[in-house]
Amino acid sequence: MTVKRVGIVGSGIMGSGIAEVAAKSGHEVVLRSRRQETADSMVAGLEKSLAKQVEKGKLADEERQATVGRVTVTSDLGELRECDLVIESIVEDLSAKKHLFNELDRICAEHTILATNTSTLPVIELAMDTGRPQRVCGIHFFNPAPVMSLVEIVRPLTADDDTIAEARAFAEACGKTPVEVKDQAGFVVNALLFPYLNNAVRLLEQGVASKEDIDTAMKGGCGFPMGPLALLDLVGLDTSLAILEALYEEFKEPNYSPVPLLRRMVSAELLGRKSGRGFYDYHR
């Protein structure tokens, strides 16, 4: 089966990015946010992003119009009924996601694939909360979704081959490069990336170098496009903390245990770009 109509649940950083990717590549997109105002502001954000691409000569104006025309927004989960694929991209919290999967399972057509964009949580737990565990998988995009080329296709023990093949074909239709990964916390990228990010916060906490110098060191010394603290601000410190907690829960590895400074910053609502301040200040 080819995925034509895609539902996206969650209107944060990733939900908006995935909506843009899916609509730009010709899919009909139904975007669901709990509040209509947030859904509307996502469309405004999408229009702004596409307009910028037209300005830069990266997108034709007709393409921009067609892309916007393929997106509908709703606050009603029921409108996802006819989707071939629904991608959940809400807060990184297992009980919130389980609750949502249970609702989606009741609402969506039998053929609908229910996918999660989780960074670390066990996909099997979500699959088993539905009556269609064979049609559940992970489709993990990277941030910013319109820019990053990778998608991890996560195969829980229950997924059937058709589901994985359709998820892979969807990622390819979005112009992405899929890799198939086992349903294990962090999959490939975050299992390798997060000990590094956590240790960067540890170095800052220990006063080994300033935040600017830590970032400069990793850009200049390893050729990374951005430093670890700037990357944590981009990902969101709350999401990063949830990712580390899930990794630590799974492996009990000290390098995954979140550094206290990260916890304190989340408690202080210094969440990074999304709250205007994290390691850096984005108000200026």
Ligand SMILES: NC(=O)c1ccc[n+]([C@@H]2O[C@H](COP(=O)([O-])OP(=O)(O)OC[C@H]3O[C@@H](n4cnc5c(N)ncnc54)[C@H](O)[C@@H]3O)[C@@H](O)[C@H]2O)c1
């Ligand atoms: N930020 C990243 O770099 C990144 C990258 C890849 C995957 N992810 C994953 O994507 C998902 C979303 O992350 P994000 O960065 O977009 O987060 P975000 O904080 O920007 O957005 C989370 C969204 O979830 C909504 N939400 C919160 N609780 C909810 C509930 N109970 N029911 C429905 N909606 C609820 C919020 O209103 C918000 O719109 C997470 O699973 C995260 O692990 C994040």
